[in-house]
Amino acid sequence: MEKSICRIGVFYDGSFFTYAQYHFYAERKLGWLTFQPFHTLVEDFVREKEQGFPVYRVVYADWYQGLFTSTQSNEKQLHAQRNRDIDMMHAGIEPKYVPMSQQTQREKGVDVALAIDALQVGMEGKIDIAVLVTGDGDLVPLARALMKHGIRVGVVFFDYESKPQNRKSFVNQRLLNACNYSLNINALEKDRKYQGLFRGLFRQSEKGKEKEMEQPPLIPEYGDQS
Numbered sequence: 604m605e606k607s608i609c610r611i612g613v614f615y616d617g618s619f620f621t622y623a624q625y626h627f628y629a630e631r632k633l634g635w636l637t638f639q640p641f642h643t644l645v646e647d648f649v650r651e652k653e654q655g656f657p658v659y660r661v662v663y664a665d666w667y668q669g670l671f672t673s674t675q676s677n678e679k680q681l682h683a684q685r686n687r688d689i690d691m692m693h694a695g696i697e698p699k700y701v702p703m704s705q706q707t708q709r710e711k712g713v714d715v716a717l718a719i720d721a722l723q724v725g726m727e728g729k730i731d732i733a734v735l736v737t738g739d740g741d742l743v744p745l746a747r748a749l750m751k752h753g754i755r756v757g758v759v760f761f762d763y764e765s766k767p768q769n770r771k772s773f774v775n776q777r778l779l780n781a782c783n784y785s786l787n788i789n790a791l792e793k794d795r796k797y798q799g800l801f802r803g804l805f806r807q808s809e810k811g812k813e814k815e816m817e818q819p820p821l822i823p824e825y826g827d828q829s
Contacts, residue, residue: 616737617668634805638694740775
């Protein structure tokens with residue numbers, strides 16, 4: 604029986620995405636990168652790659668990130684985190700936090716949690732396509748394992764250089780090679796065909812709102828993506 608819907612699962616490397624949000628907002632002044640238009644973009648991206656379905660929908664979405672304690676965050680950072688959680692709720696994204704390592708104050712086990720969840724969802728037959736929003740090369744085994752079970756894998760990533768923070772965002776080449784297809788969000792800005800879609804990803808701030816965005820929440824380092 605022919606399937607009536609292409610079921611897409613989106614798995615967010617939370618720190619990777621959050622750094623991109625603040626890059627676009629604070630440095631590029633483009634607005635706030637929002638989840639619901641982002642999911643629409645993912646659906647359109649998969650539609651181009653996977654033919655034969657009448658409908659394409661994100662039916663599963665999870666967010667994975669290390670979480671600091673309240674004593675390690677100031678009021679503005681906690682406020683920003685709460686607003687982000689509300690945004691995720693509206694977009695149907697379930698946040699799954701992992702306690703930060705007390706020894707190193709870095710994320711520990713986030714990629715493992717993402718991989719276990721994505722593989723479980725894939726093996727249970729709940730999705731047809733897995734989209735990884737990350738640049739982390741440690742997820743290469745996940746991509747290969749999903750494909751062994753008939754789940755196609757796409758990677759969506761951000762490619763930019765943050766000069767004030769002296770940080771680069773990119774995708775590991777091994778992960779690119781391991782996935783069925785990839786999408787560079789930053790490249791859309793330079794493509795006339797997709798410039799409108801790119802601009803539609805951002806919500807402009809209203810006067811007097813989102814003042815907490817001026818100071819990023821305490822964001823865990825996401826590593827070197829090697």
